[in-house]
Amino acid sequence: MPPPAPTLTTTTGSVLLVLSIVVPVAGVLLAFALGDRYCRLVVFTVMPFGIAIAAAILMLLPLSEGHLVYLLGAWPPPLGVALRADGLSAVMLATVAIVICAVAIFAATDFRPTEAKTRAPFAFWILLLAIWGALNTIFVGGDLFTLYVALELLTFAAVPLVSLDGRAETLRSALRYLLFALLGSVLYLSGTALLYGLHGTLDILLLSHRVSVEPGALIAAALMTTGLLAKTALFPLHLWLPPAHAGAPAAASAILSGLVVKGSFFILLRLWFDVMPALPGFAVPQLLAALGAGAIVFESVVALRQERLKLLIAYSTLAQIGYLFLMFPLAFGASGRLESGQALAGGLLQAISHATAKAAMFMAVGSIYGGLGHDRITGLRGVARALPLSVLAFALGGIALMGLQPSGASLAKELLLQKAMSTGQWWWAIVLQAGGIFTAAYVVLVLAHALAPADEPIALISPASRSRDLAALALALCSLSLGLMPWEHYLPLPHGGALKLFDLDALSKFLLPAMGGATLAILLSPWPHPLACSAVWKNLMRVLGPFRRTCLGFGGLVERGDDALRQWPAASISLVVVTLLLAASMFAANS
C-alpha cells in the first residue's frame, strides 16, 4: 500500500481537526478559571461539542477522499506543522468521545462539586478534559514531535488520576508510573532526534518518502518503539500498570485502561505503518507479537489468581494489550514488508472493542465496589440479585470481549485469523485462539461467583445508582454492536468480509472458547468456588484434583515470576534488552 502523495494544501472542513483539540483544551482553561463549583458544568457543556466534532469528522472523511489536512498558519511541512486525519484517526476520535462521555455520566454523582476541602472532583473533571485533548492531538497530529508533546500531555494528565484519593499506596503507584513513562518518553525523543538528523523533517508523510534502510533509522526505530512499548505497558515493561489501574477510582480506571494506553499504541501504529512500512523485516513483528503472546499467557494466569476484582481486570488489560500486538506479524507477513491493511483493521477494531468493553467493565466493578464496600471475588455471592444492572453491564462487556457476534472483538478476531491462515503463520492463529480462551476464563470466573445465589440477601452500603449503571450498560452494548458499523469507509477491510450474522458456525466459535475458559477458570483460580459444596463439584474434583493442584502450582510460579519482573531494576533492564533485541533483529534483517 504506497502512501498517498503529500498534500500541501488545507482541505475543506479540516478546521474541525483544530476544533477537536481546541474545544477540550478551552474546557480545561475555563474549568480551571471558574473553579470547583462549575467545573462539572463545563465538562457537560463541552461534551456535546466534542461528540458533534467527532461525528462531523466521521461524516466528512469519506467525502474528502479519506483524509483531511490542516496546515497550521498555512505553512506547509517541513517548515510548518500539519494536522492530518485519516480513517484510523476518525474512528479513534469517535471512540474516545463516546467513552469519555459515558465515563463523565458515570462519574457525575461520584465527583459532584462539594463544599468540603477535597480537591478530587475539581482535579478529576479538569484531567478528564485534558486527557480528551491530549488523545485528540495524538490522533490528528501529523508530525512526530507533535505526537511527543501530546504523549507527554497524556501522561501528565493520566498520572494524577491514579492518585486522586491521595493515599500513600496510590501516590507510590503514580510516581512509579510517571518515572517509567518518562524513561519511555526520553527513548522516544532520542529516536526523533536521530530521525531529524537523518532526514531534516519530522513530518510523518515526508518521512515516509525519505526513510530508507540505514543504521541511524534502524536505531531510531528501535528506540522509539521501545519507548512506546513502555508507555503501552507491553509485557515485560508493565511494572506500573496493575497498581496504577487498580488503585485509581473506578471512573479514572476506566479512562486509564480503556483510553490512555491506546494513545501510545496509536503512535506505534503510525510509526510502523505510516513512517517506516518497509523497515521492520521479518524478525521485529515476530518479536513484538512474541512479547504479546508472553503478555497473554503470563498476565492471564496472574489475573485468574487475583482476589480483588479490580486487580483482576487490570491484569486482564495487560493480556489484552498483548493481544493487540499480534497484528504486527500478520500485517507485515513473511516478507517483512507491509502487505495489507486487513490485519491493521483487525488490530484497530480490537483496540476499539477493548476501549469500550473494558471501560464498561471497570465502571460496572466501580458500582459493585460502591454497593458492597469491597471487591473481593469470594464475596460476590448474590450480587447479581442486589445489583442486577451492574452485573449485566459487566457480563455484556465481557461477552463482547470474548467475541460473541456481532461484537467488534469477534470481527477483529475473524480478520486476524483469516490473515494468519492466508500468510501461513499458523502459530499466531493458536495464540489468537488462546487469547480468546483466557479472556473467556476470567469473565466466566467472575460471573460464576456473581451469579451464585447467596444464603441471605446481601446488604448494600449505598443504593445502586441508575445513571451509573446505564452509562456502563450503554458502553457495553456499544462494544457488543461494533461489528455492525460501516467500517469499510474508514478501515482497509476486504470486500465481502463482513460478518455473517447468527449462524451455527458463529455460535460454536463463541461457545468453544467459553467452555475452554470455564475449564481454565476451574483449573487456575485458587479461590473456593461458590458451588464447592455441591456433589457435582466434589465428583469433578475427585477426577481433576491432582491435575488442578499441578496447575495451581504452575500459576503460583508464574505469579512469582511476574512479581520479579515488576521490580524496578528488572523492568528497566528489560527495557534496555528489548531495545537491543529490536535493533539487533532489524540490523540482521536488513544486512
Added chain:
Amino acid sequence: MSAVTVFGLCAAAAVGVGLYGLITNPQPLRKIIAFNLLGSGVFLLFGIIGRRGAAAGSGNDPVPQALVITGVVVAFSATALAIALTLRLFETAGSMTLRSRAPTGPNSDPSAG
C-alpha cells in the same frame, strides 16, 4: 577531534550516566535527577544535529533549537510533577521508598477466604 564529536561524546556520556542512575537508584529524588541528566543528553544530541545542518552550509539549523526548547519545557513540567508527587508521598507516608509493601496478589491462604 572536531567540536561536534566532543559534544556527541558528552551527550552519550550524559545519557549513559542518566540511564545507569535511573535503573540502579532506589530513591525517587535521585531517579528524577537521573532522568534530567538523561534528558540533557538527548537535548545535547538535538543541539549537535543543529550544528550538522551548519556543516552542510545552511547556517545553524533553527528547528532543533525550537524542538529542544519545547523539550526542556516538557522535562521541566515532568520534573515539577514528579517532585510534587514525591513531596506528597513523603508527607503522607513519611518515607519516599517506591517499594510497595501491601500485597499485590493472593499471598494469603486462599482456602481461608
